[in-house]
Amino acid sequence: MTLEAIVEQLGLKCKCCWEKLKTEVDGGYAGDLLSDVMANSSGGDVWVTRQVHQNIVAVASLKEHAGIVIVQGASPDKDTLEKAQMEGIPIIVSDLSEFEVVGKIYHLMHYA
């Protein structure tokens, strides 16, 4: 499934790197502790988080995530978007809670 399909079907908003939305998503990870995400997420994951600062881009880039979904209506920092643009990491936002976003993406990927 592509990131684009997730964005469209869940009505999410893409804040950066539309051109990368065709990226294939292999799985997902949810977490707000960056060391936890570093250790336990995988390349190709869509990463769901409530963090908004620019260090999330460094993590996603190092782990080669397909993209980041920021939840709970939070807005990524300006620096975060600039860095994401540079690194080519899609930043997607949702008004829903982390729990709901993860549930919906999981359902889409495994049962839809």
Added chain:
Amino acid sequence: MPGDEYLEGIFYVQGRDFVDAGIVSSEIKKKLKEKDIPESIIRKAAVVTFEAEINIISYAEQGTIQYYIESDSVTIEAKDVGKGIEDIELALQEGYSTADDSIRELGFGAGMGLANIKRFSDEFEISSVPGEGTFLKSTIYLNGK
């Protein structure tokens, strides 16, 4: 012999500079890719360098991260000048942290950094002099253990 080539890169890390956090790790990752180091090894090295970089930024005044590529391994060394670690056994325990709130707000300081470095290393050494600084060395074997 190409397999015995010994390469080295050294990068400077400034304490408290969270804005640039990850730059050194990305740079080393890029260099390892250029050298055709296997993906699985690069993934481990990326975790080790990132955690080492974050530790210097979070707890030290300044430091360096350097790496070596040998025919059978990648080695990462992080050295810093700073307050050091009083009790290394305790610091290695997952969940133990001396991070202040400003670090925790960024999603760091959960007490996982050193544990992650150890977990993703095949060989791991750490030493510290309180009030002076910390040295750590991680070796990752190219062919697994």
